[in-house]
Amino acid sequence: MSGTEERPLAGKVALVAGATRGAGRAMAVELGRAGALVHVTGRTTREHRSEVGRPETIEETAELVAAAGGTAVATAVDHLRPEQVEALVARLEAEHGRLDVLVNGLWGGDHLLDYPEGFEKKMWELDLEAGLRMLRLGIDSHLITSRYALPLLTRRPGGLVVEVTDGTAEYNANHRGHAYFDLAKNAPVRMALGLARDLKDLGGTAVCLTPGYLRSEAMLDTYKKVTEETWRDAVADDPHFCISESPTYVGRAVAALAADAEVGRFNGQSLSSGQLARVYGFTDVDGTRPDAWGYIAALEAGKEPRERDYR
Template identity: 35%
Template sequence: MGEAGKIAIVTGASRGAGKGIAIALGRHGCTVYVTGRSRQAGDHALPGTIYETAEAVTAAGGRGVPVRCDHAFDTEVEAVFAQVEKEHGRLDILVNNAAAIHDELTDPGGFWEKPLKLAGLIDVGVRSGYVASWHAVQMMVRQNSGLIVFTSASGAAHYSMGPAYGAHKASMDKMAFDMASDLRHAGKSVAVVSIWMGALLTDRLKAIIASDRKKYGHLDGRCETPEFTGEVIWALSNDPELQALSGSTLVGAQIARDYGITDAGGRVPATAQELHPGLKPLAFHHAVVR
């Protein structure tokens, strides 16, 4: 398939990582379906809408298609995939990035001292990623090709912002591993990976850094751009050895080096292990119980 022909869905792409990934895929001529809840300014405390992201994808050289979707509702998710099926009959890349992130996540205190709504990461994050992948695989198995990506982070393997966040990230990695096992067992050439992103210089993180420079100022100059992971995903989707990586949790900064990808300005972001010696994705056992 030619570069301009790839069809992608990036969930939770009104802003942040999802927006950057969608724009990066647009640079390579992809048609990118941009999902999210924000349709106009004021829908969220942070700037960004699905329409703005879609326009940025088109401006980058692709075709952005905004689709309003609340990933808490399975019927809305189903409608996104039905639209892609109707309009293209195929899907090449799914990026599971939608997550229910609340500002209180970074507040001090134990999990019991924070609002119960933080558990929403288990619904819009873990469960929603499963549901979107289930729909994506219906098309990908039929065409016997495709790439599903979960956006994860090193919080899967160390404490970070509480149990809801940790459970979300660890679940991304394990779902990629298990989904790849099922697909491999069925003899299908559909790859599933989880990617550890570094700290991303998004509007949310900029606000967090500004709110407490003593605590978060060390992140200045150490963040990845939101587009960086999108470039990694594009390289993965074109790797003839992709199936060998299926089921893996990949450290984005490391796999980028393997592909010769740099971030804005030619910068090479630090890997998780460079920032925290000994830190690496969990190794899941090869035993299979069916």
Template identity: 40%
Template sequence: MDAVNPVNPVTPVSEEWKPPRLDTTVAVVTGASRGVGRGIALALGSAGATVYVTGRSTRTEGRTEGLPGTVDDTADEVTARGGTGIAVRCDHRSTEDNQALTDRVRGDYGKLDLLVNNAWAGYERSSDVRFDAPYWDQPMWRYELCEGSLRAQYDITRLLTPLMFGKDDGKTGLIVGIGFTDGDTYLGQAAYDVFKSANDRLSKAFAADLRKKKIAALSLHPGFVRTERVEAAWEALGDGPAAVVHSPEYVGRAINALAADPDVLSRSGQVLSTGDLADEYGFSDVDGRRLPAFRLEGRMSLATRMDRLNRVVAQAAAS
């Protein structure tokens, strides 16, 4: 992806990653059937955490858009890595589903230490209408997919936050919103741009309301991630991976570092990047590289690129 800043090169790192121990941590990672959410859940599993893996894709009820990965698969691998994975089928746009998840966590553990808001439906149905079409050519369902994703984050967070109150272990609770934007740079599609910006603003609002509680809320931006959707497009296009691509677990390692940081409360309300945290905390990606923070230059062509990727994935699935 040519939007990355070429003056900030990849740093080779040879040290094996030693995850901070999070054995008593109870976490919820939303949208963890695949992609970034799956990478986060697996990294937490490697640290010994208990992870509620949520999403709409299950072995018995089908997978969204036919993409690989289910909550069951992710939860099993979390457990295989030394954590405790708990698969929960949950559509976070449904308050009933969110309440059921909250009741289950309360009944099982009576507390929550970490919530990662990763679920995002804004890329769905991307082959139906060009993802980067101007707003006057966009159907309302595209706006509603983005709007529903933000509503889902708000709803599950308002329900789960009280489980972080009054914990007797003295640890700081942590709420992380997975976002993507770059200040004033337009992301190439109106609804996408608005709701990705709103994602960061929501984390800032959570932090303000939590200022008298021992709970941090912040926003974390990945770089260019090698997700299942991206891999499917590369396979169909015959392209190879971009030099700046990183694994979903790179994001998970950033969250591990934040969750283990006793001073994480000082970061509440901030917007952080995975690459910057890698430099600060000293972790690398699964291939040993340390990739820099992802920066945009000028008007972002991400929407055009996503349109191409999604169309190729849809065509490949239909063939």
């Protein structure tokens, strides 16, 4: 295998906004593994913890990229503060003169969900301040980031924007049960559609991407603190956890998209990690190809899906 095949993104510059943990962290690692120089941003550093309250930091993400053979630069950025995003993009321009991949993975609203009760409440019964903060974190941050990053990304054809959400467009067509969460997770689908129109004549591509049942650090902690190595211990409590996937799976999906010279065929589409695994042939860390959204659709249709039929 040639070096180009091993590192198809060599010479590319990527920005993963919201790379502190979970899917964003894995996307940064896999982009770096594929050869891209990755700038990782977030609000939690070793000196400061964000409102999310989790211990993972952007410095750790950069170290994981390095451990995968890549190069990453960690920068603390609050993407709700335009001046911070503008300064970040100015730095990218000064240091590299280019931006090839933008991953809008910003979220950080799970702590505001009032789970599970919030998904049973009517809109006016939900906390207004928490709901509006959720929209700021999940929508405004994406808009602000794209506003400043896209002029640099569009300087040369071939740029890729990945809007990250939870749920495919098809799945999210049904209300997600929590008024603010529903809006926050449908917005990236619409953003990708609009950006696809704006980027098309400039040779760029925008897609929306969702993981499946993600084994993020926070999710693992909810299941009696199982680890990525022992996650199957949680299936006894939640049988449907059998279809879960590691963050690496969606990370590999992003790296495959970024390395695809024909990625424009997906412009404006809503994609999932399981769907792209079938297109590009990659697997999860255990060598399987989980299709969580297919499994969930079967479950909600009243069927009894079997793991082996969706992995």
